């Protein structure tokens with residue numbers, strides 16, 4: 032191995048280059064005296080790496096240094112000295128330091144580019160459906176709630192303004208239902224009084240509407256006669272001045288009768304009758320809605336084709352006006368089929384926007400279903416392998432929130448919910464994405480440095 | 484992916500049906516490339532030819548180009564724990580599927596006390612939540628430089644690296660970033676972030692250390708400029724951060740930016756923004772509120788952008804009321820809607836059952852089956868689990884829809900010869916199938932016990948009801 036006697040500093044090298052009229056290197060400042068010592072033709076790259084690192088550290092220098100390196104390579108034969116940078120390392124164990132033979136070409140300035148957002152315009156529009164009627168319209172409600180009217184995906188205000196943000200109804204039952212503890216504690220004082228319950232939902236928890244579920248009419252439960260159940264509807268209409276929704280027990284035989292009676296006592300109030308399904312006498316419910324000026328909830332079990340079929344029946348066979356149908360394509364909880372529910376609703380909404388007039392109705396979600404997920408109510412994981420689940424008081428409401436949030440992004444216009452915190456949080460989300468929230472923070476970068 | 488039909492792929496393949504790729508025909512291979520279950524380089528003949536023949540080479544290159552995912556796919560981390568992000572093809576999951584779940588990174592910072600850093604890293608590394616037959620886990624750790632001290636940051640980053648999880652290094656200071664990269668560049672961390680101010684230094688770091696880099700700006704022209712500049716300079720692994728503003732108009736604008744970027748990349752074909760997107764739910768901690776409110780809002784931001792297009796996220800909170808819902812949502816949104824989620828029907832012995840142990844009945848819907856199976860195993864219950872073919876439908880829906888029937892149960896009992904394996908004739912059915920109790924007894928001659936509604940409560944139920952009172 033030949034030992035080179037010559038010591039070579041970068042400063043000298045640049046001087047040499049100057050002699051060769053290399054003008055591009057003018058204006059380059061070198062701080063510190065860099066020395067390279069060569070020990071033979073096979074260069075240990077680790078000896079070069081520190082040099083390289085120092086070069087990198089000189090601000091604004093790299094570009095020129097790179098140019099210098101390539102000049103070095105080209106001029107090496109002219110100068111008659113072996114150049115480290117032209118030599119491939121003979122050793123296989125490359126050092127972890129950057130490979131110097133690679134050239135870093137750093138631009139001086141950002142390349143200007145213009146971002147042009149892709150525009151989307153749909154031919155279809157979701158029907159606008161009004162719930163509730165004020166005195167001017169023959170009812171006794173203080174205000175009405177408008178659902179639907181979208182011409183774009185939910186909260187895509189940049190495509191098209193969204194005329195109505197989603198509304199939230201809180202569930203009320205005509206008999207004390209089985210509820211998760213975290214939910215029940217908020218209604219303990221009103222569980223046996225639906226009118227008071229409804230009042231609490233509106234006054235205390237900010238519900239836009241209330242849903243009174245006439246569960247006790249179920250023949251397997253109290254089997255309350257329709258006429259008697261309808262009295263509860265009247266009481267609720269007295270107690271609150273918001274638009275209301277009336278639900279049956281889910282019993283296919285009894286529900287048409289119950290909802291018919293409810294429609295009758297609520298004549299002119301434009302309530303939502305929940306629900307008509309394919310496997311019951313939907314026509315009877317639709318007829319009651321038409322007769323007394325109400326809206327029908329068209330409920331199917333997570334099947335877009337069934338939804339289309341039922342909607343067509345309601346439109347074509349029962350002659351329901353287009354502005355009097357809302358759909359419930361079924362809600363599954365986060366972790367328990369939410370993917371099915373989300374995709375089903377998203378597909379329904381996209382079909383509506385693309386012009387499918389059998390599916391362009393506002394969508395409703397039974398978001399309270401979120402409390403069926405064990406993660407929302409169980410005090411701890413039943414599985415030993417799981418990281419502990421943490422306090423359920425905090426898990427429950429967020430389960431309802433995330434279930435609702437997800438479905439709102441699929442296009443849901445009406446949420447039926449229960450936990451007050453979940454109601455308040457979803458409202459905040461809708462107002463935020465809807466452009467009605469003026470809250471601000473000073474510096475969105477501050478998290479980079481926060482110490483909590 | 485640019486191609487829309489397998490024929491376009493097929494035409495560029497050798498078309499010899501040699502089966503080396505593992506598929507019977509080139510056509511079948513082409514179809515699998517299209518649904519992304521196969522990769523072009525699995526066609527060995529083509530790869531080998533391309534080394535010699537320039538014609539084959541150009542075909543291979545063309546194939547790779549037209550089958551590349553719409554959104555660039557990048558890898559963060561090294562070894563087994565490395566995580567892939569991006570690589571998406573569609574805007575709505577039903578159009579195909581989403582491929583790489585949003586990667587979740589959790590926060591530590593270098594001025595945090597050493598013990599706390601360890602605790603947090605440990606928690607992230609060990610976290611698991613059982614879900615549909617497997618455990619959900621967390622992807623990595625984001626280390627923030629709050630000290631502004633390169634050597635401190637370097638040391639902490641090195642320590643965090645020892646947990647073996649992928650990392651995001653967070654500092655706008657190039658000196659600090661460099662110090663960290665000196666320690667862990669070989670672990671391929673994602674560096675965060677190049678901005679309008681520091682981009683040159685960050686570009687150098689990305690090239691020098693060959694690490695993926697986040698470019699960051701809330702001005703989408705600037706963001707694109709950064710991406711274009713980095714790409715031109717030779718950086719391939721780029722992530723876009725359009726800046727997460729956590730409340731009010733700011734959050735609304737963030738929502739718009741994220742959606743516009745992804746939609747313009749996929750529908751508008753703008754390759755300069757076809758990169759993975761970063762969202763930072765940690766920003767929720769900047770709002771003026773109590774801790775729980777901040778945490779809830781962090782989960783909200785996380786949830787919102789799991790649904791809408793974020794590929795990478797940084798979270799601050801390690802509490803389950805933030806981690807569990809966002810993680811579960813991610814699992815749901817990224818489930819492949821094309822594959823039915825069911826398991827084989829039949830008999831599953833749980834924990835080495837004996838003839839006197841109970842016989843349970845459930846459905847073959849994967850979510851139901853795995854929930855029940857793991858409830859039984861982890862509660863150390865010995866028993867025989869009969870899995871009924873309900874065509875992948877859960878208990879309640881299959882009872883209502885007529886797929887869970889007494890005659891089906893009878894067949895299952897006969898096929899599995901369960902009567903020969905136990906010394907009793909008691910069958911425990913799900914609480915939600917209670918209405919079939921009589922029918923199953925009549926059909927099978929077994930005595931049917933109605934179990935609890937939720938299989939998580941079988942243990943308590945058994946204590947009262949097993950062995951059955953004669």
Ligand code: B12
Pocket residue numbers: 332333334361362363364367368371400403405843844845846848850851854855875876877878879880881882883884885886911912913914915934935936937938939941
């Ligand atoms: C997702 C879903 C669907 C999906 C099913 C997806 C699937 N692969 O299963 C689809 C869209 C296909 C569907 C269809 C239908 N559905 Co559906 N569906 C649901 C939904 C939203 C969630 C169900 C779920 O996934 N649960 C999670 C799983 C894990 O629960 P699980 O199987 O019951 O298991 C638990 C327990 O049963 C128990 N357990 C299980 N095994 C065992 C064993 C033992 C020994 C014990 C002790 C316990 C036990 O522990 C498990 C864990 O908690 C529910 C509503 C809800 N509850 O939120 C409605 C629901 C179940 N469906 C319902 C109906 C009516 C139907 C249809 C009949 C609708 C129709 N008319 O077409 C069809 C039937 C389909 C068919 N062909 O059989 C009704 C049932 C009403 C009733 N009680 O009679 C429900 C309750 C909705 C409602 N409120 O009306 N549905």
Ligand code: SF4
Pocket residue numbers: 496497498499500501502503504505506507508509510512525526527528529
């Ligand atoms: S390996 Fe290539 S040539 Fe052989 S069958 Fe597969 S696709 Fe065709």
